[in-house]
Amino acid sequence: MRDEQRAARGAGANAGPGAGQDMDIDRAWGSLDARLAEITRRLTERYPSYRPLLQYGSPFQLLIAVILSAQTTDAQVNRVTPALFGSYPNAARLAEAELSELEAIVRPTGFFRSKARNIRAAAAALRDGYGGEVPREMDELTALPGVGRKTANVVRGTAFGLPAIIVDTHFARVCRRLGLTHESDPEKIERELATLVPSKSQYAFSMTVNFHGRDTCTARRPGCGSCFLGDLCPYPGPGGNGEPASGRSFAGAEPGGGRTPAGESSSGGPGSPRRRTRRPPEDDGGSD
Numbered sequence: 590m591r592d593e594q595r596a597a598r599g600a601g602a603n604a605g606p607g608a609g610q611d612m613d614i615d616r617a618w619g620s621l622d623a624r625l626a627e628i629t630r631r632l633t634e635r636y637p638s639y640r641p642l643l644q645y646g647s648p649f650q651l652l653i654a655v656i657l658s659a660q661t662t663d664a665q666v667n668r669v670t671p672a673l674f675g676s677y678p679n680a681a682r683l684a685e686a687e688l689s690e691l692e693a694i695v696r697p698t699g700f701f702r703s704k705a706r707n708i709r710a711a712a713a714a715l716r717d718g719y720g721g722e723v724p725r726e727m728d729e730l731t732a733l734p735g736v737g738r739k740t741a742n743v744v745r746g747t748a749f750g751l752p753a754i755i756v757d758t759h760f761a762r763v764c765r766r767l768g769l770t771h772e773s774d775p776e777k778i779e780r781e782l783a784t785l786v787p788s789k790s791q792y793a794f795s796m797t798v799n800f801h802g803r804d805t806c807t808a809r810r811p812g813c814g815s816c817f818l819g820d821l822c823p824y825p826g827p828g829g830n831g832e833p834a835s836g837r838s839f840a841g842a843e844p845g846g847g848r849t850p851a852g853e854s855s856s857g858g859p860g861s862p863r864r865r866t867r868r869p870p871e872d873d874g875g876s877d
């Protein structure tokens with residue numbers, strides 16, 4: 590079925606210039622499903638501990654930590670959350686916090702005014718609408734202040750064990766290079782990968798692809814020569830030799846290390862971002 594989808598995409602508007610190469614490598618591995626299963630197997634073998642580094646004691650605290658992680662590192666968030674959760678351990682307490690006190694606590698994470706405002710408003714919404722609990726449904730989560738699809742998927746996958754495709758800039762770049770999508774819009778990438786990756790594997794796949802994008806398949810200098818996915822990758826030709834073929838641009842190649850529209854942050858990811866953009870955290874929108 591997925592190979593039929595791939596064939597349809599290969600002939601469709603979303604095919605992109607690398608679609609032919611993707612289909613060639615899928616045929617070499619038997620099918621897209623077979624290639625994707627091997628990619629997933631190798632990723633989880635390489636990164637067996639793939640949960641976020643954020644420290645939290647409840648789904649509520651995880652949600653707040655992920656909101657705070659926009660445009661900063663998980664390590665930086667972990668430096669402020671002990672004080673934050675020590676004073677405001679639940680939604681009811683955080684909803685009543687003085688904004689100036691919250692700003693002082695979360696200041697090291699950047700964008701501290703909007704983050705303080707968002708976490709207090711999110712806490713109030715949880716207190717008033719959900720008895721202080723974190724909802725599981727995507728539309729309920731994304732209705733909370735400061736919560737986009739990426740943040741919601743991190744919470745759904747990490748706290749509740751639900752299927753979750755977590756699209757950040759690393760995930761988008763690696764999936765394009767691997768020929769798993771030719772989209773650039775984060776929500777379209779999420780929906781496409783959700784049809785390709787089995788539900789039970791989606792969270793692990795998301796997290797391990799993120800690791801791989803930070804470790805090896807970096808924006809500027811992908812380590813194709815030593816990549817454990819090289820024989821599974823069509824970028825920019827089978828074997829992932831890292832050298833663009835002349836006269837051809839390939840979706841996800843990012844010549845010159847250009848940023849993807851997905852933006853960049855560390856929330857839900859296993860490492861530290863190498864570069865940051867200055868974009869308000871309210872714009873999460875599932876894209877950072």
Ligand code: SF4
Pocket residue numbers: 763766767805806807811812813814816817818819822823824828829830831
């Ligand atoms: S072969 Fe290169 S482009 Fe492909 S996944 Fe590995 S590092 Fe990324």
